[in-house]
Amino acid sequence: MSENPKINENSKQEQLEQFRVDDTNKILTTNQGLKVSEDELSLTAGKRGPTLMEDFHFREKMTHFDHERIPERVVHARGTAAHGVFELYESMKPYTKAKFLQDPKVKTPVFVRFSTVVGFRGSADTVRDVRGFATKFYTEEGNYDLVANNMPVFFIQDGIKFPDIVHAIKPEPHNEIPQASAAHDTFWDFVANNQESAHQVMWLMSDRAIPRSFRMMQGFGIHAFRFVNEQGKSHFVKFHWVPKLGVHSLVWDEAQKIAGKNPDFNRQDLFDAIEMGNFPEYELGVQIIEEKDEFAFDFDILDSTKLWPEEDVPLKIIGKLTLNRNVDNFFAETEQVAFHPGHVVPGIDFTNDPLLQGRLFSYTDTQLIRLGGPNFHEIPINKPVCPFHNNQRDGYHRQTINKGRVAYHNNSMAANTPAPATEEEGGFVHYQEKVEGSIIRTRSESFNDHFSQPKLFWNSMSPIEKQHIINAFSFEVGSVKDKSVQQQVVDMFGNVDLAMATEVANNIGVTPPTAEESSVTKASPALSQENTIKTQVGRKIAVILHNGFQDTEVKEILQGLNIAGVAYEIISDKQGFVSGKNNVDLQVVHTFTTTHPVLYDAVYIVGGSNVDDAFYKNASDFVKEAHKHYKAIGATADGIEWLESNNIIGDPGVIEGSGKQFLETFLEAIAAHRHWDRKVI
Ligand code: HDE
Numbered sequence: 142m143s144e145n146p147k148i149n150e151n152s153k154q155e156q157l158e159q160f161r162v163d164d165t166n167k168i169l170t171t172n173q174g175l176k177v178s179e180d181e182l183s184l185t186a187g188k189r190g191p192t193l194m195e196d197f198h199f200r201e202k203m204t205h206f207d208h209e210r211i212p213e214r215v216v217h218a219r220g221t222a223a224h225g226v227f228e229l230y231e232s233m234k235p236y237t238k239a240k241f242l243q244d245p246k247v248k249t250p251v252f253v254r255f256s257t258v259v260g261f262r263g264s265a266d267t268v269r270d271v272r273g274f275a276t277k278f279y280t281e282e283g284n285y286d287l288v289a290n291n292m293p294v295f296f297i298q299d300g301i302k303f304p305d306i307v308h309a310i311k312p313e314p315h316n317e318i319p320q321a322s323a324a325h326d327t328f329w330d331f332v333a334n335n336q337e338s339a340h341q342v343m344w345l346m347s348d349r350a351i352p353r354s355f356r357m358m359q360g361f362g363i364h365a366f367r368f369v370n371e372q373g374k375s376h377f378v379k380f381h382w383v384p385k386l387g388v389h390s391l392v393w394d395e396a397q398k399i400a401g402k403n404p405d406f407n408r409q410d411l412f413d414a415i416e417m418g419n420f421p422e423y424e425l426g427v428q429i430i431e432e433k434d435e436f437a438f439d440f441d442i443l444d445s446t447k448l449w450p451e452e453d454v455p456l457k458i459i460g461k462l463t464l465n466r467n468v469d470n471f472f473a474e475t476e477q478v479a480f481h482p483g484h485v486v487p488g489i490d491f492t493n494d495p496l497l498q499g500r501l502f503s504y505t506d507t508q509l510i511r512l513g514g515p516n517f518h519e520i521p522i523n524k525p526v527c528p529f530h531n532n533q534r535d536g537y538h539r540q541t542i543n544k545g546r547v548a549y550h551n552n553s554m555a556a557n558t559p560a561p562a563t564e565e566e567g568g569f570v571h572y573q574e575k576v577e578g579s580i581i582r583t584r585s586e587s588f589n590d591h592f593s594q595p596k597l598f599w600n601s602m603s604p605i606e607k608q609h610i611i612n613a614f615s616f617e618v619g620s621v622k623d624k625s626v627q628q629q630v631v632d633m634f635g636n637v638d639l640a641m642a643t644e645v646a647n648n649i650g651v652t653p654p655t656a657e658e659s660s661v662t663k664a665s666p667a668l669s670q671e672n673t674i675k676t677q678v679g680r681k682i683a684v685i686l687h688n689g690f691q692d693t694e695v696k697e698i699l700q701g702l703n704i705a706g707v708a709y710e711i712i713s714d715k716q717g718f719v720s721g722k723n724n725v726d727l728q729v730v731h732t733f734t735t736t737h738p739v740l741y742d743a744v745y746i747v748g749g750s751n752v753d754d755a756f757y758k759n760a761s762d763f764v765k766e767a768h769k770h771y772k773a774i775g776a777t778a779d780g781i782e783w784l785e786s787n788n789i790i791g792d793p794g795v796i797e798g799s800g801k802q803f804l805e806t807f808l809e810a811i812a813a814h815r816h817w818d819r820k821v822i
Contacts, residue, residue: 146527148281150226153250153526154466160521161469171201211476212511213262216307217273219321220256221355221408222475223415225464227251227278227425233459236376236429237368239488241280242459252277252522253464254478255355255411258290259310260321265400266407267391268321269350269613271341274360274382275480276462279526282567286484287380288504291352292344293361293448298337298588300499306331306338324620333629336591339637340446343595346613348390348606348670353742353814354410356421356679357389364482364497365442367490368429369572377435377442377492379449381426381456387674389814393612395739395770402737410681412467417708419679420465426456440594441587445496447594451667474522479508487564490572495584513537530559595637596659601668605817611641615648627651677812678706680742683767685712685760686729687749691778692721694799695747698777701804702745707811709745712736712763714756719749733759738766743811748779761787768792769821773810777803793819 146152169177177198184196192199214220227249233242241249256273257266272291277284296306308314309331310323319325323345332338344350352358360382368378391399399406414421428449430442440447468474481504482497491497508517514537517523532548547555562568602610618630628651635642635654643653666672684699702709710730713719718726730736738744744767746760761783767774768789776784776797784790784797794816796807810816 146281148247148249148279148526150248150250153224153252153279156524156526157521160473171198172205211513214256214511215507216258217256217275218262219260219264219266220254220273220475221411222252222254222468222478223411223421223464224466224468225251225253225420225462227276227460227462229460231459233368233427234370236370236378236427237488238371239280239285239368239486240282241278241285241486242488250279250526251462252279252474252478253462254475254480255407257321259323263404264321265404267351267396267399267404269323269345269393269396269617270321271345271350272352272355272358274355274358276360276382277478277480277484277523280486281527282486283527283529284484284523284525285486285489286480286482287360287362288480288482288500289360289362289380289382291358291360292341292349293359293363293379293381294340294344294594295363295445295496296338296341297335297496298444298446298584299495300497300503302335303499303503306335324617326621326623326626329618329621329630330623330626333626333633336633336636337446337588339591339595339633340598343598343610343637346610346617347598347602348392348609349388350613351391351393351396352407353389353391354386354414354679355407356411356414357384357386359383359388360423361448363445364494365430365492366497367492367572368427369488369490373573375432375490375572375574377430377432379428379454381428382423382462383426383456383458385422385424385674386676386679387814388670389673390670392770392815393609393616398737398739403740406740411464413708414679415464415467419706419708420463421679422464423462424458425460425462426458428454428456430454440590441585443492443494444588445494446588446591450597450663450665452665456667473520477512477517477520478522479504479512479517479520481505481508485569487567487569493574493576516540532559592636592659593661596661597663597665598668599638599641600662600664601666603669603671606669606671607641611644611648614641614645618645619649624651632656675812675814676706677808680706680811681708681710681740682743682745682773682811683712683736683738683741683763684709685744685746685748685763685780686719686721686727687713687747687752687756687760687779688720689750690719690721690747692723692725692727694777695721695727696725697800698745698804698807701801702808705808707808710736710741714759722750733763738763738772739770741767741772742814743767743773743775743807745775745777745807746780746783747777748783750779752779764789768795768819771815771817771819771821773807773813773816775803775807775810792816795819 183192183199185192229245254275257270259270274289274291276287310328312318313327332342362380365377368376483501516536516539519540534548551557564570618627621627627649631642631646631651632654635656639658646653711727712731713729716729716732719729720726744764746764764783765787774795777799781797789795794810796810
């Protein structure tokens with residue numbers, strides 16, 4: 142009776158292929174298949190007369206257009222997605238019976254959607270916000286969704302408070318301001334009056350909230366889940382995605398400017414990387430705690446405002462995700478994909494984390510309104526690659542044509558099928574945790590410590606990361622108009638670190654706090670981005686050239702950059718080609734008008750001969766802006782003059798020279814990401 146699907150990395154693409162349509166070179170028809178003879182003129186009574194009701198082609202075309210939009214996601218509306226594959230490094234059999242985690246040879250197709258949380262669908266990518274990182278694994282046992290964020294903790298401890306936090310952080314209801322930002326009164330009023338938010342607020346004020354790229358951020362499943370093995374033994378588990386390119390961020394001034402210069406910055410970055418064949422990779426890590434150690438920590442492992450320090454619970458890397466294909470159609474795939482932390486497979490189960498429990502209700506519920514009914518699992522992107530059978534029937538847009546008369550249990554007319562599977566046959570059996578208690582609305586006292594881990598986070602930051610957190614608080618809380626709310630926030634964060642909160646208080650003009658700060662002295666080095674992987678791979682740099690540039694050297698350096706995994710764009714004052722000394726012509730991608738230094742990781746300036754004042758000024762401004770954002774700056778030939786005249790020669794990360802040696806040092810400077818020890822005025 143069991144249909145044993147053989148899944149491989151191509152299974153999802155093969156399934157989707159049946160739904161893909163290319164309209165190029167085809168004849169125009171109505172949705173009923175009728176060939177259309179005229180598509181630009183309505184049917185009218187006479188040349189200057191009224192349009193006729195019987196113009197079915199006009200009506201169908203217009204009606205479909207009128208209904209093109211669906212509600213955007215209530216949170217995580219702004220996002221982008223890609224297809225990929227997950228490969229296991231090492232069998233997880235001792236911990237879980239999940240089929241896709243047994244055999245390192247198995248490759249599982251996946252679909253991943255990245256998002257911001259607060260902004261509307263058309264909002265900018267580089268706002269200060271949490272990022273979503275949701276993965277759908279199309280496994281032989283059904284879809285498994287790991288619906289993660291790029292921060293390991295959450296604002297609230299109980300799902301019932303989710304509507305409150307979202308109402309507080311979304312644009313204010315009377316004027317729908319501000320867009321995609323937490324820098325307003327209601328959010329900070331929520332924070333100060335719901336102090337469980339302290340830990341995630343620290344993360345939100347840190348550089349993690351402005352990732353350089355979706356390719357350079359972590360993902361965290363946040364909750365404690367369960368791994369359950371074939372013997373029925375359970376372990377607590379947390380999931381992490383670790384990007385191979387390291388975890389890197391923008392600086393705030395840059396992020397704000399990018400929001401105007403290219404609101405699609407992160408979306409474009411991911412799309413371009415995949416189109417160029419630079420496939421983003423992330424390793425899957427798990428933190429595992431034995432059942433017997435459930436109470437061995439100084440925090441409650443079921444509390445989603447707490448992380449498990451990696452120094453105490455090591456991260457075990459078990460596999461790799463590669464994103465290797467962009468979507469064909471944004472709406473059909475990215476917009477219609479429906480994730481749910483309750484989409485699990487045998488061997489992965491839930492815990493009693495009250496936040497997770499709340500999510501288990503919300504996600505299907507939200508798809509019902511957003512995707513218009515209960516058949517969203519039939520939309521191609523959501524469809525499992527394994528067969529599915531049950532007695533559910535009908536509803537809006539039903540596509541399956543269920544044969545036969547039987548749609549109920551128990552029955553004899555279909556031999557009581559479709560029949561439930563036993564555990565041995567792969568049937569999902571919930572972990573049989575023993576639970577006892579009175580029916581109450583109370584939170585466990587073990588959830589009450591709201592300040593120790595924020596302090597752990599603060600202690601783990603490098604000096605520059607600490608400075609950025611203080612700056613972010615000063616910007617965000619400084620944007621709050623209600624003085625009492627500002628004061629409450631500063632008083633609250635005095636419980637984390639008095640010096641930090643005092644500096645913020647001074648910056649925003651309220652009274653410094655007198656609270657007792659947390660006594661935690663421990664740090665977790667894994668939390669600092671200073672300790673992340675540093676590589677030049679995947680970076681994009683601007684190359685400023687003028688006619689008469691030193692072409693033999695430049696050609697070699699550009700080649701060297703490409704070989705080292707660095708992409709570049711040539712910028713000059715006019716589009717077309719820029720010609721070198723020895724008549725080498727290079728294609729100009731952008732002029733100073735069509736691009737901006739905030740859109741690059743570094744600048745390489747070469748210049749050329751007979752440079753006019755306008756070019757000189759534009760190129761100098763370009764270099765100065767990149768310098769201000771601590772980026773690597775390289776100069777060869779005539780470009781070295783720019784460094785001199787802009788007074789930045791010799792600064793950290795500012796590299797001048799020639800040939801191979803220049804290339805090597807410049808690559809190192811790019812890999813360093815930012816040069817914080819540079820003096821910036
Ligand atoms: Fe979500 N969340 N969430 N969330 N969430 C949604 O589902 C919700 C939470 C996350 O790219 C919604 O399909 C509740 C934590 C991501 O399509 C909705 C609670 C984490 C995405 C919803 C949480 C997330 C969502 C809106 C507290 C990280 C985008 C649209 C109990 C572990 C998925 C949708 C995508 C989306 C509810 C908390 C991650 C309304 C009630 C914690 C990445 O169902």
